[in-house]
Amino acid sequence: MSEIETIQAYYAASLGKDGRITRTQRQILAAALDLFSEKGYEEVGTREIAERAGVAEGTLFHNFVNKNGILDAIMQPIVKNILPTMLNTLDQAVLDKDSDTLESFVVALVQDRVDFVARNQASLAVILSQFFNNAADRAAVLGMVSPTILAQANQAMDRLKAAGELVDWPNRMILQLVFSTLGGYVVEKVLYPQVDRLTSQQATRYLSDFLVNGLNPRRIPLHVDETSF
């Protein structure tokens, strides 16, 4: 991620002619994903990756410009998909005049995220780790939340507030709470992949219900002293 360039350049010139990933590349990525998610990027050597992948060390550099290139090849598909998808959801929730309840909004948000997490635990572990460890990677992840997206999100929240569907708090705080709840689920899933108590469906319900109730407009408004703002 760090020093993002033309994205596919990280797969060297060697993507199968049809642009598809080769068998060797798949082996390397699988080995690297295993190791990175287990020990952290910095702790894994290229020798180790090559060994686990069953290829020579040089082969890594034939297929990916860099050790970092391998990391990017792991992170990109996620970062290029999860956020766009997520944002797309918001987009719909904004445009879709029918989804004008907090619940429909929240469920749309939570729904697919939970499934996604279940399917991509290992990659998410790597991304999570990098997010907290590398300023550049963090910027790359956050950079995908474009201003337009933020504007859309704010628009959606404002509309829900106007409709009396959402508590009247600062949008930034609401966003933080939503992301915390989702993020906490990701962390739990990613750090303890084996402990699988809940189905995706159940998790979705708990998270959604928690958010809906937590963000309902208050009958008796909370007194927050705003004078000090």
Add this chain to the structure above:
Amino acid sequence: MSEIETIQAYYAASLGKDGRITRTQRQILAAALDLFSEKGYEEVGTREIAERAGVAEGTLFHNFVNKNGILDAIMQPIVKNILPTMLNTLDQAVLDKDSDTLESFVVALVQDRVDFVARNQASLAVILSQFFNNAADRAAVLGMVSPTILAQANQAMDRLKAAGELVDWPNRMILQLVFSTLGGYVVEKVLYPQVDRLTSQQATRYLSDFLVNGLNPRRIPLHVDETSF
């Protein structure tokens, strides 16, 4: 943290005679804290730390057994304080028969955490980073949540449920939601220390209120299919 031993052993034998930290050690720790929180432990070299601290490289090792010893000297005070304090709060909340509302419970939980985070952003950045990057450090942090503590927490939640103060969800899920909400606040504070929109008091109110509403018992119980458990 990794390989925790006699705690103070990480400060070499050279703590000031009165057991206090020396000026040199403070310089080193300050420099290291800056750099670690900025670039991540692995990215910082001992040469760099020494330079920023204004001491010779050897001085690092005269004062701390290891590069890792410096990291531990940064993390330990936090890990040895935040969790014990937090757990102490739970303890009281459990014993204090007066605090039998969800609100009193949640407020007790959120209250001091928020202040603490404000005062220790840099150290928390380092701990956060290590938590997601190093299995051993993660274990060290989590290891401090002893079974007794968990038992206490479960006891408190059960009591609140019995009193009709807490939604009837699995304790583990409730805990996850509480920690998510708190953790999200930590992350926000730690990653964007400069953006200070809310006072500690305001933050405490938002978080508490969100949790209280989110975890209130439902009038109409949520239907979660438990048959598949």
Add this chain to the structure above:
Amino acid sequence: MSEIETIQAYYAASLGKDGRITRTQRQILAAALDLFSEKGYEEVGTREIAERAGVAEGTLFHNFVNKNGILDAIMQPIVKNILPTMLNTLDQAVLDKDSDTLESFVVALVQDRVDFVARNQASLAVILSQFFNNAADRAAVLGMVSPTILAQANQAMDRLKAAGELVDWPNRMILQLVFSTLGGYVVEKVLYPQVDRLTSQQATRYLSDFLVNGLNPRRIPLHVDETSF
């Protein structure tokens, strides 16, 4: 030697495919042997070895796990050969009923050792140095004199004594004298490799004759006060 493990592990995974030593490894070992025997193991740096071998410093560690691994690669062939061979000789001298004179016994002992020393002066210099400098290496060398071997040696000496061929002294003392005589020759050869006054054949004769006469049974027994034992 120190911390003996799987023997060939000290050559990294990189022995030529046919299990033979590579050219690079030979260069490194030659350079190291030169330097170690000249200045002693501790006094020689890896940089120095690499320079003399005409390779990069990293290449040392690509081919041998350790600096110590290089030392072991030098010592092992000797230690794994000289003692086994020597002991094998004893074995035969014990079993061979014809060699029932002190002379045949001694000659069998001295014979090949002298040639061996002439051919391996440099390596022996290193081993000698390590033997007196490193308790672990000393143990490794001595450890190869297994109890069975000792038993055999004692058996041989007892038989010779019974046959009136060997002076009736404690076996331990006899062994010490034999090893002293051989060892002294080694030391002389190893410390002054250039001064070559005697052929191997001549040296063998002197040493053998000295031992035979020195260890002949006495006509008039030596009075040693054994009461104080």
Add this chain to the structure above:
Amino acid sequence: MSEIETIQAYYAASLGKDGRITRTQRQILAAALDLFSEKGYEEVGTREIAERAGVAEGTLFHNFVNKNGILDAIMQPIVKNILPTMLNTLDQAVLDKDSDTLESFVVALVQDRVDFVARNQASLAVILSQFFNNAADRAAVLGMVSPTILAQANQAMDRLKAAGELVDWPNRMILQLVFSTLGGYVVEKVLYPQVDRLTSQQATRYLSDFLVNGLNPRRIPLHVDETSF
């Protein structure tokens, strides 16, 4: 030893005013002797010596110019005494017209050496180790065998040969055998100080008798092919 300069310079200006060794110096030397003989000079750090001596690290350098100065302070008394004494013995044996038998010569040689070894095991262990590990120290030890001494020794051997008391072998070989026998005893004593089977008196007898018999003139002269000399 290495780089021998004014001998007493190694005890810094700080010998007690009366030229005697101070208490602190004795502590340091005792600690260093222990450690050097146990682990070898190179393996012992100044920090370690200071700790065991119960003084500060700086104190070492107040009392001895160098780490090497400590080593020399340990070796010198021995090297300055054992060899001179030994040589003195030779001197007497040469001049003393009464000692004209091989036995009296050999006994004079062996006699005190054995006692000396018993009393100075630790120091000898250090000297032995240095002798084989450090060319400079080896030179220092050997350098004390001055040409005059050698001349004297040769003279003594020649006289004994003429008197029909000593086998007619090259003097150099005879010397080697004598030193081997003595050296072997030293090594045995020094490497296994605890195993004390023989009294000094007994050892003296065995060694002397072995040498006398080994070096007796042969009735039937040994045939050594001298043509190749």
Add this chain to the structure above:
DNA sequence: TATGAATGAGATTTCATTCAT
């Protein structure tokens, strides 16, 4: 395309020695 031996910059750590107190 794949290999893997070779590279060398850089990292951490040790350690004898200095010097202000």
Add this chain to the structure above:
DNA sequence: GATGAATGAAATCTCATTCAT
């Protein structure tokens, strides 16, 4: 005289990367 914190050169070793085969 003794101290011990500070020093910084040097040592060993790692590791991503290159390149001839």
